[in-house]
Amino acid sequence: MENPDAPASLCAICQTPLIDGDNVVACPSCHAPYHAECWQENGGCAVYGCEQVPQVGMRSGMEIPASFWGRENKPCPACGAEILAAAVRCRHCGATFSSAQPEDAEAFRKRSEQGQTVPALRRQVIWIFIFCVVLLTAPIAAFFALAWRNSHREEIKALPALHAGLVRLALIVGLGQTALAVIMGVLYAAFRAGA
Numbered sequence: 001m002e003n004p005d006a007p008a009s010l011c012a013i014c015q016t017p018l019i020d021g022d023n024v025v026a027c028p029s030c031h032a033p034y035h036a037e038c039w040q041e042n043g044g045c046a047v048y049g050c051e052q053v054p055q056v057g058m059r060s061g062m063e064i065p066a067s068f069w070g071r072e073n074k075p076c077p078a079c080g081a082e083i084l085a086a087a088v089r090c091r092h093c094g095a096t097f098s099s100a101q102p103e104d105a106e107a108f109r110k111r112s113e114q115g116q117t118v119p120a121l122r123r124q125v126i127w128i129f130i131f132c133v134v135l136l137t138a139p140i141a142a143f144f145a146l147a148w149r150n151s152h153r154e155e156i157k158a159l160p161a162l163h164a165g166l167v168r169l170a171l172i173v174g175l176g177q178t179a180l181a182v183i184m185g186v187l188y189a190a191f192r193a194g195a
Contacts, residue, residue, distance in 0.1 A: 012046040013038035014091050015084055027052050041089055077108030121155055124148070125163045125170075132174030139181065142174025 009018045011034050018024050023036040027045040029052045034042075045052035074085045078095035089096045097103070103111070128148065131141035149156065149167055156164050 009033050011035045011038050013042050014087070016091065035091070038091070077103050117155060118158060121152070121159060122163050125159070125166050129166045129170040129173075132170035132177075135177055135181070138174045138177035142171060142178050145170050145174055 010016065011018055012032055013034055016035075018033055018035065024033050025036045025039045026033050027039075027047065027050060030045060030047050030050045032045060032047045032050070034046070039045075043054035045054075047053070072085055073082050074087075075081070076083050076090040076093060076095060077097075078090060079093035081090060081092040083090050083092070087097075095108075097108070128141060128145045131137045132145055134141075145167065149171065156167060
């Protein structure tokens, strides 16, 4: 017979009690209990020395979560529920985070919106580059690219370095071709006037 005063087992990944009705799995090697979703998200066991522990890469100093600096919990920026400071996924609402660093709801919302617009921005950058390279469309495309870049500065910072570089290169090529076309037009007009 179970002792009702006995402490409930904790999931070693999310550190919350395992209660009746939870989908629970046990590690095949050390038999440590976990929430099924925590086991799947972690990719294996969380008990030090267990052979089911997933392989992990080294963290850089900036990636070390705040839990190592004295904070054990943080609010989920999506739903506000209290989660572990080292969590990169909220167990309550399922929101995922780019790192374990705490972020407020506004920063999380902004990052989520930027993540949804990145594919469209990448396509726009490629089209701008193509139109800036083509000699006939370069003058219009260069001025459009200049205005577009000024109105999308924050979004461009979220793009991969390749696409941010393409924006700069498109401006250089487009404005260069425009300047070259103007110089050639002036020289041609001067030559025609002198002839």
